[in-house]
Amino acid sequence: MALVGITTTVPVEIVYAAGWTPVDLNNVFIGAPDARALVEAAEAAGYPRNVCAWVKGIYAALERRQDIRTVIAVVQGDCSSTRALMETLELAGIEVLPFSYPYDRDPGLLRREMERLMRFFGVDWEAVRRAKERLDRVRRLVWELDELTWREDRVSGWANHYYQVCCSDFNGDPERFGREVEGYLARARAASPSPPRVRLAYIGVPPIVPELYHHLEERGARVVFNETQRQFSMPFPGVDVVEQYRRYTYPYGVFYRLADIRRELRRRRVQGVIHYVQSFCHRQIEDLVVRARLDLPLLTLEADRPGELDGRARIRLEAFLEMLGSG
Numbered sequence: 001m002a003l004v005g006i007t008t009t010v011p012v013e014i015v016y017a018a019g020w021t022p023v024d025l026n027n028v029f030i031g032a033p034d035a036r037a038l039v040e041a042a043e044a045a046g047y048p049r050n051v052c053a054w055v056k057g058i059y060a061a062l063e064r065r066q067d068i069r070t071v072i073a074v075v076q077g078d079c080s081s082t083r084a085l086m087e088t089l090e091l092a093g094i095e096v097l098p099f100s101y102p103y104d105r106d107p108g109l110l111r112r113e114m115e116r117l118m119r120f121f122g123v124d125w126e127a128v129r130r131a132k133e134r135l136d137r138v139r140r141l142v143w144e145l146d147e148l149t150w151r152e153d154r155v156s157g158w159a160n161h162y163y164q165v166c167c168s169d170f171n172g173d174p175e176r177f178g179r180e181v182e183g184y185l186a187r188a189r190a191a192s193p194s195p196p197r198v199r200l201a202y203i204g205v206p207p208i209v210p211e212l213y214h215h216l217e218e219r220g221a222r223v224v225f226n227e228t229q230r231q232f233s234m235p236f237p238g239v240d241v242v243e244q245y246r247r248y249t250y251p252y253g254v255f256y257r258l259a260d261i262r263r264e265l266r267r268r269r270v271q272g273v274i275h276y277v278q279s280f281c282h283r284q285i286e287d288l289v290v291r292a293r294l295d296l297p298l299l300t301l302e303a304d305r306p307g308e309l310d311g312r313a314r315i316r317l318e319a320f321l322e323m324l325g326s327g
Helices: 012-017 025-030 035-044 053-064 082-091 107-121 125-150 157-168 174-190 211-218 227-232 241-247 254-267 282-293 311-324
Strands: 003-006 021-024 070-076 095-100 198-204 221-226 272-278 298-303
Touching (some): 003 012, 021 025, 107 125, 125 174, 211 311, 272 311, 298 311
Parallel strands (some): 003 070, 070 095, 198 272
């Protein structure tokens, strides 16, 4: 089965409709036992120190994965360094397919971008519709898992993060991933509720230091809202595939994202917000807008490379939790 790498969430219905298997390169990178070494390998190959570690990790992960020779790269709506990443991938002999999310969420432009991918993969709208039905069966399970997180206190912040982030590519096998989620749900439904002392929101890109979730749980706090990860699960039942990716907030402007964030903060009774910003990412600038528009206590947390939380981050997190009543 042919593999296609993706640099972030794309309309994977098109990929699955064609019988290809999408591989989220971010997950390949961060799931590697030596993820930090991948960043260093990219720097040794010539990537600058002051470039986002996710970009470097994707490049080095592909160097290892000789079975992935085609990549869909999101050149508008994600990382500002993706265009340069594309060029280094092409230099290495990898076929790169650009994909753009229209800045203004124009449905006609989005449809044309999707149709361009469909022509490459040789599929029509009916095949894509059937693929969406297949993937939505799995997405509904993940939506339930999210409900069990914030409504019933039966799912940890880490599990909420993990199962939602995996919806970018369904781990390459939607049915197997669906069975994994079903197994977790069965255990979660049977578990006794475990209310946290502090209910947190996590907004921004997924963290390069996943230890964050365990650190918070150990101190009586829980992330009950993972903003971007939830968007990967496409929580928009009853819409067609174009509208689904038009409602998907991550690739669009910060004000559109904030409308969803504010709604979920109220609904989930969040007490404090962690805004994660990746070092050397253009999205760091959005912190100015986020702070001006959210009225809850907010901690901006920055990290650079994979590994454990550093001492400064731990101190700042513990002071934040103490202020919120979980110290």
